[in-house]
Amino acid sequence: MLLDNKALRSLVTLLDDDDPDSVALVRRQILGIGTEIIPYIDELRAAANPKMAIRLDSVADELRFQDLRREFVRLAADRDPDLEHGVLLISRFGFPGIDVGVYQAWLNDTAAVLSRQIPPDAGIGDSVRTLCRHLFQVLGFAGNETRYYDADNSYFSRVIDTRRGIPVTLTVLVLLLARRLRLPVYGVGTPGHFLAGFRDAGDPLFIDCFHFGQFLTLPEVKRMLVRNGYDWRAEMGKPVNARDILARMMRNLISIYQKTGAVDRAERLSTLVEIILTGRDPGLPA
Numbered sequence: 001m002l003l004d005n006k007a008l009r010s011l012v013t014l015l016d017d018d019d020p021d022s023v024a025l026v027r028r029q030i031l032g033i034g035t036e037i038i039p040y041i042d043e044l045r046a047a048a049n050p051k052m053a054i055r056l057d058s059v060a061d062e063l064r065f066q067d068l069r070r071e072f073v074r075l076a077a078d079r080d081p082d083l084e085h086g087v088l089l090i091s092r093f094g095f096p097g098i099d100v101g102v103y104q105a106w107l108n109d110t111a112a113v114l115s116r117q118i119p120p121d122a123g124i125g126d127s128v129r130t131l132c133r134h135l136f137q138v139l140g141f142a143g144n145e146t147r148y149y150d151a152d153n154s155y156f157s158r159v160i161d162t163r164r165g166i167p168v169t170l171t172v173l174v175l176l177l178a179r180r181l182r183l184p185v186y187g188v189g190t191p192g193h194f195l196a197g198f199r200d201a202g203d204p205l206f207i208d209c210f211h212f213g214q215f216l217t218l219p220e221v222k223r224m225l226v227r228n229g230y231d232w233r234a235e236m237g238k239p240v241n242a243r244d245i246l247a248r249m250m251r252n253l254i255s256i257y258q259k260t261g262a263v264d265r266a267e268r269l270s271t272l273v274e275i276i277l278t279g280r281d282p283g284l285p286a
Contacts (some may be wrong), residue, residue: 031063034063056089088156089247090253110135118131141170142212155169185197187245195216
């Protein structure tokens, strides 16, 4: 049965009850309604006492995560999930109120600027160099050397806001711009230091987006990995798909939240990782 505005508002007020069983019942009813009830929660939150405010925040938070899980299930159902949609969903996990359209518009505008800078007859290598020069020299994007383990570095929206990130999020920025420019750039899941890659005249080249878009040859990538304690394997230089990129971004956040004691956030992200990799929500029957 659909509830009108008055009934929805009244239902939310029932959270202010001293009986835990009654509160639990109301909470289940609210979660069954979905995010359409959030405006009424926000309305009551403005004048709520501290105990009620905690309950309202908890329910609103659960509603938003419930909605996000559904979005991830829909994304994972695609044979080739959309990377841009995925990274913006991850940003919504950290910052539920963001307007994702702002970041999509930024990508569109930046790609439009780049398309005017790249001559129509430019080769792939020159085009990618122009992209990297604009991002890392003109716009000032860079790896966050001083606060590498700040969670903001793993949220794509915050990378655009702050122009700082870690290898995987800065690489995603390059990938999404390259896609708009129809440049065949792909993600390379090298351990410990994510890279972008492309082929120029048949030879593989790699981009270290954490270090200002520096170009690396395959032998240089191999030496970098050996220095970092990894034995080179051929699959390390292969393209990785959007599922693996999204999972890697979320696992970075899981590690950060586990180390800082934000266990609930780490557990929720683990659920989203399982959804994106398997297409199944572990909270639902198989």
